[in-house]
Amino acid sequence: MSGMRPDLSGVDPLTVNLAQRVCVGDQPTRSAHLYGSRVAIVDGDVRLTYLDVEERANALARGLSERGYSHGDAVALQLQNSWQFVVGFFALAKLGVVAMPLNLLLSPSDVAYQLSDSGVQAVITETPFLPVITGALAEAGGAAVREVIVVGEAPAEVAGLPAVAWDAVLSDDASAVETIVEDRDILHCLYTSGTTSRPKGVVTSHVAVHISNLSSALGLGLRPDTAYPVQPIVLPLFHVTALDALLLPTLLVGGTAVLLRGFEPAVVAQTFVDHRVTHLTMLPMMWGAVIGQPALTDENTAHLITALYAMAPMPAPLLAAVRARFANAAVILGSGQTETTPASELQWVGHQGSKDDSWGPATVSTDVAIMDGEGNLLPPNEIGEIVYRSPQLMTGYWNNAAANAEAFAHGWFHGGDIGYIDDEGVVWFTDRAKDIIKTGGENVSSVEVERALLGHPDVAEIAVVGRADEHWGEAVTAVVVLTPGASVTGDELREWSREKLAGFKAPKEVLVVDALPKTATGKIQKHLVRQM
Numbered sequence: 001m002s003g004m005r006p007d008l009s010g011v012d013p014l015t016v017n018l019a020q021r022v023c024v025g026d027q028p029t030r031s032a033h034l035y036g037s038r039v040a041i042v043d044g045d046v047r048l049t050y051l052d053v054e055e056r057a058n059a060l061a062r063g064l065s066e067r068g069y070s071h072g073d074a075v076a077l078q079l080q081n082s083w084q085f086v087v088g089f090f091a092l093a094k095l096g097v098v099a100m101p102l103n104l105l106l107s108p109s110d111v112a113y114q115l116s117d118s119g120v121q122a123v124i125t126e127t128p129f130l131p132v133i134t135g136a137l138a139e140a141g142g143a144a145v146r147e148v149i150v151v152g153e154a155p156a157e158v159a160g161l162p163a164v165a166w167d168a169v170l171s172d173d174a175s176a177v178e179t180i181v182e183d184r185d186i187l188h189c190l191y192t193s194g195t196t197s198r199p200k201g202v203v204t205s206h207v208a209v210h211i212s213n214l215s216s217a218l219g220l221g222l223r224p225d226t227a228y229p230v231q232p233i234v235l236p237l238f239h240v241t242a243l244d245a246l247l248l249p250t251l252l253v254g255g256t257a258v259l260l261r262g263f264e265p266a267v268v269a270q271t272f273v274d275h276r277v278t279h280l281t282m283l284p285m286m287w288g289a290v291i292g293q294p295a296l297t298d299e300n301t302a303h304l305i306t307a308l309y310a311m312a313p314m315p316a317p318l319l320a321a322v323r324a325r326f327a328n329a330a331v332i333l334g335s336g337q338t339e340t341t342p343a344s345e346l347q348w349v350g351h352q353g354s355k356d357d358s359w360g361p362a363t364v365s366t367d368v369a370i371m372d373g374e375g376n377l378l379p380p381n382e383i384g385e386i387v388y389r390s391p392q393l394m395t396g397y398w399n400n401a402a403a404n405a406e407a408f409a410h411g412w413f414h415g416g417d418i419g420y421i422d423d424e425g426v427v428w429f430t431d432r433a434k435d436i437i438k439t440g441g442e443n444v445s446s447v448e449v450e451r452a453l454l455g456h457p458d459v460a461e462i463a464v465v466g467r468a469d470e471h472w473g474e475a476v477t478a479v480v481v482l483t484p485g486a487s488v489t490g491d492e493l494r495e496w497s498r499e500k501l502a503g504f505k506a507p508k509e510v511l512v513v514d515a516l517p518k519t520a521t522g523k524i525q526k527h528l529v530r531q532m
Contacts, residue, residue: 014178014179021182021183024248025095025177027252028054031053031251032055034254035050036051037051040251041086041257041259043081043082048083053090053251058176059174060166060169061094064091065095069095069097069121070096071097071180072096072185073097073098073121075092075122076122076123077089077123077238078124078125078132080236081242081260081261085259093187095177096180096185098187100188103239104236104238108132108138109135109139112140112143113198114191114199115137115143119143126152130150137158137159138159145161146161148164149164150164151165154168183205184205184206186205186395193525201397201400203398207391208341209244211365211391211392212341212342212343212392213252216246218364220249228256230255231250231255233247234260234263234280240341245281250279263282268286269290269293269295272296272304277301278304279305280306282308283309283312284313284314285461286522288460301325301328303328304329307326309322310342311523312522315454315455317455317457332347332360333358335359335429337415339407341394344368344392345362347359347360358427358428359419359429360426362427366389366390368386368387369387369388369389369412370383371410375409380423381422381423383420384419384420386429388412388415393413396408417431430445430447430448438474439472439476442504444504444505450463453493458486459482460480460481461481461516462480463478463479463529465529475508476506477509478510481512481513489512490512493507494507494508494510513532517532
């Protein structure tokens with residue numbers, strides 16, 4: 001027997017699909033019905049209501065359809081944090097076309113690789129990035145791109161391909177687009193940072209992102225109401241955190257997303273003056289740069305209820321300073337990877353002050369466990385690899401069967417992080433598997449050493465790595481950036497660390513540098529630090 005299934009043979013498949021599906025392209029349609037003239041997007045002087053977003057996304061989707069783009073195709077987005085990014089993303093989702101946001105800091109060669117590997121049929125870009133996309137297309141050669149759509153003034157062609165202006169693509173018809181999009185169809189392809197090898201294309205479904213949106217909204221305290229959330233988006237929308245964990249959940253509940261093009265502390269502070277900011281997510285160093293801004297007052301910061309930080313641990317002194325500046329806000333850490341459609345772990349408000357160094361418990365839609373090297377799940381408080389099961393996981397890596405087999409070994413997703421889960425279900429990260437330092441027969445967590453040195457008031461940023469050493473195998477080495485005006489030496493920091501750490505964990509050398517190499521989203525690139 002086939003089991004209990006309804007007979008829908010007399011119903012048009014499109015009708016069934018539209019009535020039941022999970023499609024992220026339907027989000028602005030529902031939001032337009034529910035929130036209407038409420039402001040959805042602030043982009044400089046531009047204000048778009050929810051009705052505006054829906055109409056513009058429909059007009060672009062219909063224009064793209066008229067140009068031959070359809071379900072299963074893929075289009076790259078090379079756009080800043082802008083209303084065009086939001087409209088373009090929703091337009092592609094409505095058609096069942098895969099969106100592939102491009103990291104705006106990539107070289108033409110890096111972009112060429114992603115264009116060739118993904119097989120995208122078009123690139124939506126803007127005038128400032130024409131030199132990069134021109135070089136990338138010239139290098140990609142046989143890539144499947146057939147045209148370039150330009151926000152702003154479009155040249156006649158780009159690298160021999162026809163170019164068309166964004167406005168010329170828009171259809172006069174802004175009515176709802178209706179086409180079959182299945183729950184597990186791919187919504188977007190996001191390439192990893194590729195810090196140790198060629199970046200991998202992470203493809204994620206509509207249903208995975210939608211479940212992540214619901215989970216993030218719940219975890220961050222976002223909800224629909226007459227007093228709605230206001231969230232500046234500082235991190236780049238080409239990154240999974242800004243797109244899936246911040247922008248989409250905010251728009252899901254009728255909030256206002258204030259789009260910022262790059263990080264400027266004074267501009268972030270001004271958003272508190274101009275808007276009733278309720279939620280904000282930044283990197284620790286960004287929080288450090290913002291809290292001293294003179295524009296911030298007790299009055300204009302009083303509405304902030306969630307101050308989230310991500311990508312890196314926050315030093316205890318800075319954490320205390322942020323909590324003092326934003327006294328009404330929960331200051332918590334969120335964790336996850338592109339592959340887990342973050343957040344996969346999120347600190348609870350009640351753990352502030354007691355478990356600040358943890359990742360927090362798993363989010364409501366995620367199952368987290370600890371696994372040993374043979375695929376056995378470990379009991380609480382035993383260290384092993386952090387593994388995941390969740391409906392918000394990626395569908396898989398694009399064009400990389402070997403990586404998929406490794407990632408899903410033993411029936412769980414392996415993200416390459418090492419840690420343990422305590423008796424309360426809180427996840428504690430100890431290190432990336434590849435960043436564990438093996439020195440003198442002992443394993444040293446680079447994260448533990450980094451936390452210790454971040455406790456020094458003169459240390460602003462740090463990366464701890466293992467340097468090849470004939471005697472120790474690997475010598476624990478710290479590379480630090482000092483706070484402005486600090487004059488402490490590497491030797492003084494090394495001696496200071498010996499009072500905080502076991503002898504074999506204390507750095508054998510501390511190097512002071514002006515800056516650490518980072519990805520576009522602020523993650524320190526330890527493979528480049530090792531080369532330093």
